[in-house]
Amino acid sequence: METLINDSPKILIIQTAFPGDAILTLPMIQQLKKRHPGFLIDVLCIPSTSEIFKSSPFVNSVWEFDKREKHKSVFAMLKFVKEIKKNNYLNIYCPHRSLRSAFITLQLGVKETYGFDNSSLKFAFRNVIPYNYAAHEVQRNLELIGEEIGNDDWKVLPEIKISNKIQKKISEFVSKNNLEEKLIAMAPGSVWQTKRYPVEHFIGIVKFLLEKKYKVVIIGGTYDKQISSQIVSEFHEQVIDECGEFSFIENIELLKHAKLLICNDSAPTHLGMCADIPVLTIYCSTVPEFGFYPYNGKSKSISYNELSCKPCGIHGYNSCPISTFECGNLLKPDIVIKTIEEMIR
16 A cells, blocks of 8 residues: 555554454444544455445555565564554554554554553554453444443444455356255354364264255355365265355455355354354354354354363364363254254244
8 A cells, every 4th residue: 555645634443463353453443434424434454345345445555474485574563563653544443453563553652542451552552442351243343432331332343445346246146056945154264273062063064054955155264175076075065165265354245145054153254244144153162251253133143062172172172172172062063953944943
């Protein structure tokens, strides 16, 4: 992004976390724009989430912070910050609590800055907001900008602007594969191993859906291909594997054609929220109480909670800490299928 020459007052949002976190930042941006219609709102994010913010009708411009490559060194990061500084931001809101995000905030030298009290470097912020562990992430982000939350007022759905080109592409895909009716989307992947519902359990669910004449499409990133291929190999051409084929925004448009999305506690949950369709989120090592559950009225979550070891961590692990993975294994497909039946009835 080039430095903007514009006299309008500007706000900067710093959100350098994963795609799911990026989507859950959109309601905060929407409310900020509603409160300050004359302000320009820019976002600093990682390259993998820039598409999400660029598709928000409330975001003016996006700064891509490549913390793993281009801006990895301290020198490169400081040079990047120097360029950002030229925009003379009035306020900075930093929902991400990482050391890098706080350090960038500090270096920008903006007077009015807002961050959470559990940030890695909370003294970087002039205004420190309590992080409400009992709330949903959307509610926490709204509290960061000073929104007064009453009852379910925090349940602001993320808004995404989808181009005609993407709409046409997805419409053609849906038509070509005869997905106009009875489409069920499934996202079996996650960055964290202990967040992934067992593949064999997903296979049991797919078998049920196919018997009921539903059409199953698997979505996810290229890194989910190993999981999706295991499922597809059981059913051959009966299941469509689109992992790595569609972007985040394209997946949101595809989900608008689905009767239901079945997924883990991961980014696809929030893609389903953008599409405003029924989402069933399956929790293995984590729990909905962490604040990342689907919150539109059509959605549900399911979790096996009768375990003393659960939850074992907010992000999950690459393997079960006690090598049993009972949180996933004991949540049998029949239990999940019962909820699915209630949702697609």
